[in-house]
Amino acid sequence: MKPSRIIETLKTLITIRQPVFVWGAPGVGKSQVVAQVARQAGVELVDIRAVLLDPVDLRGLPRIDDSNRACWCPPDFLPINGKGVLFLDELNAAPPLVQAACYQLVLDRRLGEYRLPDGWSIVAAGNRETDRAVTHRMPSALANRFVHLNFEVDDAEWLAWAQAAGVAVEVSAFVRFRTNLLHAFDPQKDDKAFPTPRSWEFVSRIMNSRTTAIPDLELIAGAVGEGAAAEFCGFLRVFRDLPDPQVLIDSPETADVPDDPATLYAVCELLSQKTDLANLPRIMTYAKRLPPEFSVLLVRDAARINSAIVETPAFNDWAVAHADVLI
Incomplete structure (x- = not known):
């Protein structure tokens, strides 16, 4: 359930x-x-x-x-x-x-x-x-x-909770990219640390208090285990090299659209956090250039943060353009 x-x-x-x-x-x-x-x-x-x-x-x-x-x-x-x-x-x-x-x-x-x-x-x-x-x-x-x-773990519901709870954007973006690592508990193993919703919350606290872009691998492994920590720290290197989201907002028609899925997940996470009524038309312009599934991901998360955007002409234009995906 x-x-x-x-x-x-x-x-x-x-x-x-x-x-x-x-x-x-x-x-x-x-x-x-x-x-x-x-x-x-x-x-x-x-x-x-x-x-x-x-x-x-x-x-x-x-x-x-x-x-x-x-x-x-x-x-x-x-x-x-x-x-x-x-x-x-x-x-x-x-x-x-x-x-x-x-x-x-x-x-x-x-x-x-x-x-x-x-x-x-x-x-x-x-x-x-x-x-x-x-x-x-x-x-x-x-x-x-x-x-x-x-009780069953559901990644979509956890991500919605994480967005409201202020979980670090890097953690949310990584869980979107590797949903099977939200909860990867194997009772047959003797691992002391393993990925769970609770342990990813620990990682979020570490990320929110860190002093370096990429935290110590052993520290993250102490929360979620070595395998998940290695993947997460690798993902952070991608996240660290992302373009400034303000550049994407200022130049939505010419800014680069990444090809790598991990980078696309990270870009959508960052832009959804930045969306407001003032910059919505420009973000929708950029969203239309994304692959359909990532465009829907970006706009859905932005609407969850600020529901007022669904009443705007920019949102209606985007919804019409993506009607085949939304149905």
């Missing part, structure tokens, strides 16, 4: 307070999606790392009440009022006794004397057993208490 469908499904299940478990490989963005849903719903998110808990941590501590009877004091991380999402992250990585402690909380919304407030929903997440991550087989009695969703 793509991230956008995960988000819409979570919104529905949270509304009806149906417990849900999101499964996915390491680094695909499960936790971020749950946090995004809570943020969009305007409710609180309580993130509990189940793998760090002992069974008694959920139940709390006993005390003697006024009737000289033993009762339990629930932990302060469990909500007592308001509305929100109780997120049990890495639940299937927790020891079996901790998972067992969640039975009653997930199904009955209770834990001993504690009762989960009506405004709260339960979401859990974890890695798949086939990913060779640290997991314990989830007891069938607990698994049957959830609706299960499988």
Whole structure:
């Protein structure tokens, strides 16, 4: 299930307070999606790392009440009022006794004397057993208490997110060029670093804080692995030699149009970031000279950044010229 469908499904299940478990490989963005849903719903998110808990941590501590009877004091991380999402992250990585402690909380919304407030929903997440991550087989009695969703990486949706999140343009352009390297996790290998949406975000932070055009290969390899790092650093050499995008904007009818696909991806990424209503006619002139698939890529990304351009005559002229590609 793509991230956008995960988000819409979570919104529905949270509304009806149906417990849900999101499964996915390491680094695909499960936790971020749950946090995004809570943020969009305007409710609180309580993130509990189940793998760090002992069974008694959920139940709390006993005390003697006024009737000289033993009762339990629930932990302060469990909500007592308001509305929100109780997120049990890495639940299937927790020891079996901790998972067992969640039975009653997930199904009955209770834990001993504690009762989960009506405004709260339960979401859990974890890695798949086939990913060779640290997991314990989830007891069938607990698994049957959830609706299960499988998280799939989608490069188009990640690139749209990256554009809005300020991911370095070099990283976005490279992922467009080598989409299979957005997520290249092989559980049969013992690689410590490998390409995932999360690790490319690490690379973006490195790029945004770098002091040289091409960062140290070993540094990038520490985030995404040696193979992906070598390809990325090679791509940066192409990116470094790109013409100034302002030159392309100022001379759209005579500026060179690259032949190399890697260079074309990089040019489209740069120009989409520069597009505004003032320079749109000139960028559309240059876009018409690009191969059709790259012209569509440039204009689509520019429209995602500034949707107002789709209401302009320049956009309409371009759309008419590329009607056969857009249909």
